[in-house]
Amino acid sequence: MEILINYLQQFGNLNSQQIELIKSKVTSRKTTKEEFYHEAGKIPNEIIFLTEGIMRVCYYNHKGDEITKYFLSENNFLADINSYNQEIPSTEYIQAITNCEYFVLSRQAMKELSATIIQWDQIIAKITAKGLADKVNRISPMMTENAKERYENFLNSFPSANKIPLSYVASYLGITQSSLSRIRKDITL
Incomplete structure (x- = not known):
């Protein structure tokens, strides 16, 4: 309380x-x-x-x-x-x-x-x-941001992002789940 x-x-x-x-x-x-x-x-x-x-x-x-x-x-x-x-x-x-x-x-x-x-x-x-x-x-x-920038900013502003299903994150960012998978792959390389 x-x-x-x-x-x-x-x-x-x-x-x-x-x-x-x-x-x-x-x-x-x-x-x-x-x-x-x-x-x-x-x-x-x-x-x-x-x-x-x-x-x-x-x-x-x-x-x-x-x-x-x-x-x-x-x-x-x-x-x-x-x-x-x-x-x-x-x-x-x-x-x-x-x-x-x-x-x-x-x-x-x-x-x-x-x-x-x-x-x-x-x-x-x-x-x-x-x-x-x-x-x-x-x-x-x-x-004004592209999909990769939106995702990176989301990760920075939402520390618990790893607890959220990718389909919800993709919907929030206004991209498909397959696009989000590609972006995540590019970021981790």
Whole structure:
């Protein structure tokens, strides 16, 4: 639980009473490897903070191809923020790549924390802004890089890449699995 509290405190100061309130609202959960934490078509009613493992966010395009949008590793919040905020069905799936452990904040818990902790909404806004900036910083370079550069940068920015199936990495990078195999072979030579 301390890892979550330490993360939150990077975005705002919390006193001991507020920390205890947060701890009382958080539950702990696990999802096993390859299990879907969330499925498209459902309205997300919670936000999670991943403490162990790797998850991926994916969707199906108009051709029915599964596309990996991004990966998330430990010490990050995860939610389909648009669907969560608007309370509309999500178009994305969230799947555990490895066995995962995480803390859960339900929609009700978030409302109660917002009503009780004065700076809660500011803390969440800062975390959301950081998440969006990280997303832009991840996507923008991929628009101008070739496949080899995208893969090398992915390896540098995602230390746990060796735990992710190649088909998911290829989908994320926007290349075929055979192209990724060639790139990996060239890099290891």
